[in-house]
Amino acid sequence: MEALATLAALLDRTINEVKVLDGDFQKRIADAVKKKDESVRAEASQMVEAARSEVHQELTTRFQSELQTALDSLRADFQAERDRWSSESGVERDRLNKELQHIGSTASELQVEKTKLSAELQRVKDEFGSEIGRLRAAADAASAAAAAAAKAPAVPVATDEIERTRKRLAEVIALIDDPATELSVVIRKNVEKLELEAYLRGLRYTTANK
Numbered sequence: 595m596e597a598l599a600t601l602a603a604l605l606d607r608t609i610n611e612v613k614v615l616d617g618d619f620q621k622r623i624a625d626a627v628k629k630k631d632e633s634v635r636a637e638a639s640q641m642v643e644a645a646r647s648e649v650h651q652e653l654t655t656r657f658q659s660e661l662q663t664a665l666d667s668l669r670a671d672f673q674a675e676r677d678r679w680s681s682e683s684g685v686e687r688d689r690l691n692k693e694l695q696h697i698g699s700t701a702s703e704l705q706v707e708k709t710k711l712s713a714e715l716q717r718v719k720d721e722f723g724s725e726i727g728r729l730r731a732a733a734d735a736a737s738a739a740a741a742a743a744a745k746a747p748a749v750p751v752a753t754d755e756i757e758r759t760r761k762r763l764a765e766v767i768a769l770i771d772d773p774a775t776e777l778s779v780v781i782r783k784n785v786e787k788l789e790l791e792a793y794l795r796g797l798r799y800t801t802a803n804k
Contacts, residue, residue: 717778756797763790 766787770780 714777753801756794756801759790759794759797763787763794766790 766783769775770783770787
């Protein structure tokens with residue numbers, strides 16, 4: 595009985611010691627887990643920070659590279675556009691200079707032509723004034739001839755003379771209507787036309803009274 599009591603006491607003490615050891619072991623395990631967790635967290639934080647820094651550096655490098663590429667492309671496009679604009683501006687400037695020179699030359703030619711036309715107009719005015727005098731004299735002469743023919747005895751007039759006068763009158767009218775005929779010639783032919791018309795009227799009057 596004493597031996598059993600001693601054994602039971604020994605077992606109780608052993609159990610208590612085991613419990614104490616188990617508590618200490620659990621505490622050590624908890625401490626180890628906590629330390630390991632803290633260490634893992636620190637390592638993970640370091641890894642995350644390192645990865646973040648690496649990614650940031652990589653993205654920064656890529657962005658700078660792409661930005662530089664875009665800037666180089668823009669510079670190239672701008673230079674090409676500036677060269678094209680400079681070339682087109684040079685061509686346009688040359689064309690405008692040529693047009694200005696042509697306009698200047700044309701203006702000079704027009705001024706010369708204007709001077710010539712003014713001189714020609716003055717000459718035509720002078721000639722037209724003299725032709726008007728002749729026309730009036732011819733009209734007066736035709737009127738006088740018609741009046742004299744009306745008072746004079748009827749004289750036979752050849753039909754050939756009337757036909758010849760009509761043909762000549764038609765030729766004069768055709769020459770007057772021709773756009774290529776000069777103005778001075780037109781004025782002279784108008785005088786001749788009036789003379790022929792007056793002469794033809796006299797011939798017809800004489801023939802009618804025959």
